[in-house]
Amino acid sequence: MEEIQGYLKEKAKSxxxxxxxxxxxxxxxxxTLREAMTYSLLAGGKRLRPVLTLATAEALGGDEEKVLPFAxxxxxxxxxxxxxxxxxxxxxxxxxxxxxxxxxxxxxxxAILAGDALLTQAxxxxxxxxxxxxxxxxxxxxxxxxxxxxxxxxxxxxxxxKDIQGEGREVSLEELQDIHRSKTGDLxxxxxRIGAMVAGSGEDELQALTGYAERLGLAFQIQDDVLDxxxxxxxxxKPVGSDEVKNKSxxxxxxxxxxxxxxxxxLVEEAKHLIMAQERIRxxxxxxxxxxxxxxxx
Numbered sequence: 001m002e003e004i005q006g007y008l009k010e011k012a013k014s015x016x017x018x019x020x021x022x023x024x025x026x027x028x029x030x031x032t033l034r035e036a037m038t039y040s041l042l043a044g045g046k047r048l049r050p051v052l053t054l055a056t057a058e059a060l061g062g063d064e065e066k067v068l069p070f071a072x073x074x075x076x077x078x079x080x081x082x083x084x085x086x087x088x089x090x091x092x093x094x095x096x097x098x099x100x101x102x103x104x105x106x107x108x109x110x111a112i113l114a115g116d117a118l119l120t121q122a123x124x125x126x127x128x129x130x131x132x133x134x135x136x137x138x139x140x141x142x143x144x145x146x147x148x149x150x151x152x153x154x155x156x157x158x159x160x161x162k163d164i165q166g167e168g169r170e171v172s173l174e175e176l177q178d179i180h181r182s183k184t185g186d187l188x189x190x191x192x193r194i195g196a197m198v199a200g201s202g203e204d205e206l207q208a209l210t211g212y213a214e215r216l217g218l219a220f221q222i223q224d225d226v227l228d229x230x231x232x233x234x235x236x237x238k239p240v241g242s243d244e245v246k247n248k249s250x251x252x253x254x255x256x257x258x259x260x261x262x263x264x265x266x267l268v269e270e271a272k273h274l275i276m277a278q279e280r281i282r283x284x285x286x287x288x289x290x291x292x293x294x295x296x297x298x
Contacts, residue, residue: 001295004288011054012047014064018072022125029117036106036114041079043097046296048220048289049188050075053195055285056209059275062199069129070143070198074191076122077151081187083115085160123147133198143197150186159183163248171249177218184224185217192216201280208278212286215271219264219293225250226260227297268294 023038050071057067086093086101087108093101103111123144130140149155159182166179192213196206229252251260268290275283 001292004285004292007055007285007288008046008048008051008292011051014054014068015047015050015071015075016042018068019075022072022076022121026121032106032110033113033117036102036110037117039105040083040096040102040114041076041118043099045097047075049078049191052188052191052213052216052286052289055289056192056195057199059282059284059286060196060199060201060205060280061282062195063133066129066133067195067198069125069132070194071191073122073125073129073147074187074194076118076125077147078187080115080118080122081151081156081160083111083118087111090160090164119151135198139197143194146193147190150190155182155186155190156184159186167248169249170254173254176249176251176254180218180221181214184221185214188217188220189213205278205280208274208281211274212271212290215267215274216290216293219267219271219290222251222260222264222267223293223296225252226257226264229257264294 019041023034023041029037053071053074054064054067056062057064082096083102085091086096087103094104095101101111102114106114126144126147127140130144135143151157159179162175162179163183166175171179189210192209193206196209201209228250251263255263271290272283272287275281275286
């Protein structure tokens, strides 16, 4: 486990170094907006999504330098979603990654605009990355279009809507799984798929990696549900017990903690099996990341 934690930290540093460059380079950004964007984007965190992008490309023999811009775009989109999720009109959270949330420092209007700017910049970073990597036109357009779908109304944003509408009532297990797959799972799935597409995967490898990512995304969110019940606030960097306060249905509330943990283990094993069956995929890092998700405490 120490080896994969070291790998995660190493790749997270690569992502953060490039993200810092992206925040420093554009001219014409109002300074307060730049500060608000940078505050959340460089606030640390697991960087799981961009690391998955890099690890997937690595598993297929891809060039990290070519895929790094896309990994950074993933993190920009993820950070925008966190800034907006924390707003009073949404989850109304005061802390994120151990620090005051963006709107607590810069105000609600600037937090909204910082999120908007990060989302928009992500598409510019992807477009430039596709040009620099000389990706085939069809590949570049496909991955950018898929990002719009998975991060938008049909994916992550739609999942957030379903999550809000589920507050205050008990949703079925099927509804909850649908919420998790879109709200959290779609961006994780895209993180893996974009790494594969940039690395030039074949259709069989892409399908196997997609199945891996879909199961990993659901397992990740179930673990978040579990940690909201038993996690340590200092380790998580945010309050625990918020799901119960908001009367939100979760896997622990519907199945109990033991069954939720068993579901995580089952999903991870399914995910691992899918990529182990592909000869062209070097799965070691992806397998270790999957195992790490079952024991993470933040």
